[in-house]
Amino acid sequence: MNKALEHYLLRLADTALTQSQRLAEWCGHGPFLEEDIALTNVALDLLGHAKLLYEQAAEISDRDVSADDLAFLRDVDAFKNPLLTELPRGDFAYTTLKQYFLDQFNVLLYAALKDSQYEPLAEIATKALKETRYHITRSRDWCLRLSLSTDEAKQKIQAALDDLYFYTPELFETDDDLNQLIAESIMPDLSVLKEHWQGQVDELLNECQLQVPKSGWVATGGLRGEHSEHLGYMLDDMQFLQRAYPGCEW
Amino acid sequence: MVIAESITENLVRQWLDAVKDPEIPVISIRDLGILYDVKVGGDEVVVFILPTYSGCPAMDTLRQDIVDVLKQHGLEQVRVQLKNSPPWTTDRISERGRQQLHDYGIAPPQDKKGQPIACPQCGSSHTICISQFGSTACKALYRCEDCLEPFDYFKCHV
Numbered sequence: 001m002n003k004a005l006e007h008y009l010l011r012l013a014d015t016a017l018t019q020s021q022r023l024a025e026w027c028g029h030g031p032f033l034e035e036d037i038a039l040t041n042v043a044l045d046l047l048g049h050a051k052l053l054y055e056q057a058a059e060i061s062d063r064d065v066s067a068d069d070l071a072f073l074r075d076v077d078a079f080k081n082p083l084l085t086e087l088p089r090g091d092f093a094y095t096t097l098k099q100y101f102l103d104q105f106n107v108l109l110y111a112a113l114k115d116s117q118y119e120p121l122a123e124i125a126t127k128a129l130k131e132t133r134y135h136i137t138r139s140r141d142w143c144l145r146l147s148l149s150t151d152e153a154k155q156k157i158q159a160a161l162d163d164l165y166f167y168t169p170e171l172f173e174t175d176d177d178l179n180q181l182i183a184e185s186i187m188p189d190l191s192v193l194k195e196h197w198q199g200q201v202d203e204l205l206n207e208c209q210l211q212v213p214k215s216g217w218v219a220t221g222g223l224r225g226e227h228s229e230h231l232g233y234m235l236d237d238m239q240f241l242q243r244a245y246p247g248c249e250w
Numbered sequence: 251m252v253i254a255e256s257i258t259e260n261l262v263r264q265w266l267d268a269v270k271d272p273e274i275p276v277i278s279i280r281d282l283g284i285l286y287d288v289k290v291g292g293d294e295v296v297v298f299i300l301p302t303y304s305g306c307p308a309m310d311t312l313r314q315d316i317v318d319v320l321k322q323h324g325l326e327q328v329r330v331q332l333k334n335s336p337p338w339t340t341d342r343i344s345e346r347g348r349q350q351l352h353d354y355g356i357a358p359p360q361d362k363k364g365q366p367i368a369c370p371q372c373g374s375s376h377t378i379c380i381s382q383f384g385s386t387a388c389k390a391l392y393r394c395e396d397c398l399e400p401f402d403y404f405k406c407h408v
């Protein structure tokens with residue numbers, strides 16, 4: 001079980017870390033001060049989730065690794081996040097819609113993981129859920145505000161939807177390891193989660209009067225360590241210090 | 251070095267009253283409800299802490315503050331352990347803690363639904379939320395519509 005569990009903990013941790021890093025890039029670039037602070041607050045919460053998950057992964061790993069090693073010393077092909085979280089941050093509409101898709105996913109996921117048969121994961125989920133509920137209120141509100149305001153805002157968020165929509169099915173992908181964990185009630189059945197997620201998303205997009213794109217290239221690969229070129233640049237930024245000055249602390 | 255019998259868990263708790271939240275230096279970790287447990291056994295003291303928010307950057311400072319305070323009382327072997335369960339909630343903040351927050355200019359968490367959030371400066375309940383995300387993870391930003399002052403509100407976390 002440990003191998004499968006470590007794999008899933010890393011999937012969750014890598015997702016939170018990359019999502020956090022993209023949001024943190026907004027620091028000093030937010031559209032106005034309060035929003036700058038909100039974006040980085042959410043980034044900080046996600047970094048906290050990543051930390052808890054990496055610590056748990058390190059604890060059960062057969063290898064002698066720390067949480068920091070897992071975050072800072074693995075290469076692109078070892079990362080397991082979906083491609084969605086590594087996409088460049090784009091404009092504010094793009095970040096907002098991407099954040100909403102992920103918040104909606106995280107709210108449902110952590111609510112389900114609270115009942116995980118694996119106690120440490122249930123504890124992390126309980127904590128993460130409280131914070132994620134604040135996140136989704138914000139990203140949902142912003143989707144509505146942008147969609148129902150000026151033509152320019154509407155155009156930008158529609159363009160974001162066209163770009164992002166077919167990155168979302170990957171959130172629900174599983175492999176043999178994950179299927180084993182689902183069978184053991186350590187994680188929820190993602191196909192059930194997907195139905196709930198789709199229901200919520202359809203409702204909001206409808207309220208926003210946005211048009212769901214008909215078809216497109218469907219992203220895949222993250223679970224297998226197959227990533228877009230963007231992740232390499234992100235890790236370059238994020239890991240530079242530890243790579244250049246191993247073990248450096250401040 | 252084995253710890254003297256006179257050093258009880260209760261005594262250590264009292265000493266820890268001197269440790270304040272690094273970001274809100276008027277409230278002790280005890281009144282904030284993040285001091286979960288103290289165990290004195292053999293040659294070490296273990297202090298269990300419930301972090302407020304999972305990304306709270308004050309945890310390392312807090313850890314050091316606990317070690318420093320207990321060192322002043324002669325305790326050399328101190329371990330600070332973070333715990334996720336039970337999760338910290340704002341219900342854990344004591345009455346005294348709420349008053350301290352208020353006096354410091356932070357509106358304490360309003361746990362009862364529908365209750366207005368009163369301005370800590372003038373007491374008016376005519377206030378509006380500017381942003382759910384304030385200067386730290388645990389606070390939201392509000393403004394008083396009467397005295398026009400902005401203020402921090404300690405968010406409910408249940």
Ligand SMILES: [Zn+2]
Binds near residue numbers: 374397
């Ligand atoms: Zn006032």
